[in-house]
Amino acid sequence: MxxxxxxxxxxxxxxxxxxxxxxxxxxxxxxxxxxxxxxxxxxxxxxxxxxxxxIPLTRRHRGIEQEPLEQTHQPSHGTETRLGxxxxxxxxxxxxxxxxxxxxxxxxxxxxxxxxxxxxxxxxxxxxxxxxxxxxxxxxxxxxxxxxxxxxxxxxxxxxxxxxxxxxxxxxxxxxxxxxxxxxxxxxxxxxxxxxxxxxxxxxxxxxxxxxxxxxxxxxxxxxxxxxxxxxxxxxxEPSVAPSSPDEQRGKEVFLNSGCVLCHAIQGTPANGQVGPDLTHFASRMTLAAGTLPNNKGNLSGWIADPQTIKPGTKMATVPVKSEDMQPLIDYLESLR
Amino acid sequence: MRNSFAALALFAACVAASCGSSAKQNAAAITGGDPDRGAHHIARYGCGSCHAIPGISGAHGLVGPPLAGIGRRLYVGGSLPNEPANLEHWVRDPHSVNEKTVMPNLGVTARDATDIAAYLYSLK
The missing domain is CATH 2.60.40.420 (Cupredoxins -  blue copper proteins)
Structure with missing residues (x-):
């Protein structure tokens, strides 16, 4: 409950x-x-x-044999004026x-x-x-x-x-x-x-x-x-925070040595791509992929590994990341408060 | 004739319903976790961006294997015999099992891992 x-x-x-x-x-x-x-x-x-x-619908008809109004009567002058x-x-x-x-x-x-x-x-x-x-x-x-x-x-x-x-x-x-x-x-x-x-x-x-x-x-x-x-x-x-552990340092190197830098900038590092979102304070944001997913390590790893399944057609490229590099990479990005 | 069809349908519905809840009860009994809470944790940790998981909104990922029927598999993580303790261990620290796996350590707590295992074992 x-x-x-x-x-x-x-x-x-x-x-x-x-x-x-x-x-x-x-x-x-x-x-x-x-x-x-x-x-x-x-x-x-x-x-x-x-x-x-x-109102007219609820009124009783005077008789069903009566012919339609317009055929039998010329409206009087008074009726004409009143209607007008x-x-x-x-x-x-x-x-x-x-x-x-x-x-x-x-x-x-x-x-x-x-x-x-x-x-x-x-x-x-x-x-x-x-x-x-x-x-x-x-x-x-x-x-x-x-x-x-x-x-x-x-x-x-x-x-x-x-x-x-x-x-x-x-x-x-x-x-x-x-x-x-x-x-x-x-x-x-x-x-x-x-x-x-x-x-x-x-x-x-x-x-x-x-x-x-x-x-x-x-x-x-x-x-x-x-x-x-x-x-x-x-x-x-402020520029981005420096990595605080060897693992995050490794993640930073993975980022800087991969295709990520061609599109993304992280201030305080050489990464200065201007095509995609700035990631300097990425971890301070609530969502990733423009509100598509809550921003957490699980979603981030899926987003990096296979963006086209999560957001088909997205301009985010599928950058090959070695399987053992994924953990340091997401640890580094999620440290960028 | 129509009555017997109706009775059959009702029976099938009852069986399906009791199966659903008994699968959850069994999974809870095997793992000691709460499958409903497990579903919540699966959504919260973001498992669905890599795995297709029945019953979890938006969980259609293709990076890892689909998790439907995981309870019927013989191994988890490619090497561990499929039993609750091993599944929880794999969910919490996959790199200690296979250092090259792309599955990340998401900092899942022991309690959450038990609930997650309970949910996964309740899947058909």
Whole structure:
């Protein structure tokens, strides 16, 4: 029983935190309110229309022999005028309601477009790739630039400007708990503002079909209080930690002497590939392969040995690793906190 | 006629159901572990990225052998006679059995290994 609860908790920790109706920030709350407003108003109109349509059905016919109305009677002048007025009123009301909905949409669109002042905000570049997210924290001081992947840490209560682009096809950045979608378009920069008002982990995913592994292109947004965010940032700026055991040292050598370095970078080592995710602080991330699997040694070994079975079509190459090198390699990578 | 079919189906369902639970009971009795907890640990350690394991979500890996029917095999890890203590030993420290194996040591605790063995022996 306890085990089942544990399993459910683990599962929900990784899967249930992606919901547009559970708003964690003011932008998402505005979108949710608009949705609720539309739902209630249009629901009411639907009910009224159905009720009006039901009234004639429930009326008793005067007699089945009676011929259809239009064949027997010319409507009187009075009926004609009354019908005309009613149709006119209905049209006017419809236009008014639609206009009201447009005003509501536009004003919500304006309110979620960004904060009134950019003071206190941070900027993050997000670049879509088939099928993972490149994340870069811009800074005027180059030594304070942070590059990571598939995980976006943001401080609670501060506006975050996402500058999005794409390296290949059109992707769409969508974290439903925080904001609406924004397309990431090759050779173009699109912007989006996020703000989380309560700490939490919110799942986002690509919302524009982008190829075979579109469904396995997720990212996690970790919203945390300022102190934790700053300590995360300070840690991410650091180069990778040095191996702390002969086994990890061996793993580092395996990494540096294999094809891994052609695509991946680990700051503090000669590995400087720019094709795949930066692995400097790989072990600090929750998932691997863009949200495909929880990040642990078991999943990592399967991912390295046979990425195409786990994520068919992934650009991660199947790099031949000698069987006895697998253990040091995963021990080293999982030491990169 | 229809009634006898229904009775047969019911009987088959009962047999299947009792088999399922008795396989778990047997596996628990042989190993002293809890198969349900074992399934949870298998998912938690990430065994499924290398092994196809019935009943574990997403466990379709092709790196290692599929683990269905592992209880009917004669050897585990290529050399150890298939018995609970050996299976647990293999799960916890495969390199002590075969230093060239690609199967990693995932730091599985003794208690977790017992539960994992219980789950694996409950597989048909």
């Amino acid at each position: 306890r085990c089942t609860t544990l399993a459910i908790l683990t599962a929900s920790a990784l899967s249930a935190q992606q919901s547009a109706v559970d708003a964690a920030g003011s932008y998402a709350a505005a979108i949710r309110s608009l949705g609720t407003f539309f739902l209630i108003l249009l629901g009411l109109i639907f009910l009224i229309v159905i009720a009006l349509a039901l 007025t009613m149709v006119g009123i209905a049209t006017a009301v419809t236009i008014l309601i639609l206009f009201g909905l447009v005003v509501a949409s536009v004003s919500v669109g304006k309110s979620i477009a960004g904060p009134s002042t950019h003071a206190n905000s941070i900027a993050v570049e997000i670049t879509g790739n088939q099928w993972w997210w490149y994340v870069r924290y811009a800074n005027l001081d180059p030594s304070r630039i942070v590059v990571t992947a598939n995980e976006l840490h943001i401080p609670v209560g501060r506006p975050v400007m996402i500058r999005g682009s794409s390296n290949d096809v059109i992707h769409s950045f969508w974290v439903p708990n925080l904001q609406g979608k924004r397309d990431l378009i090759p050779s173009r920069i699109t912007t989006l503002w996020l703000q989380a008002d309560r700490p939490g982990r919110y799942r986002g995913q690509c919302a524009e079909f982008c190829g075979l592994q579109h469904a396995h292109m997720a990212l996690w947004v970790v919203a945390e209080p300022a102190v934790q965010f700053e300590s995360w940032m300070t840690h991410q700026i």
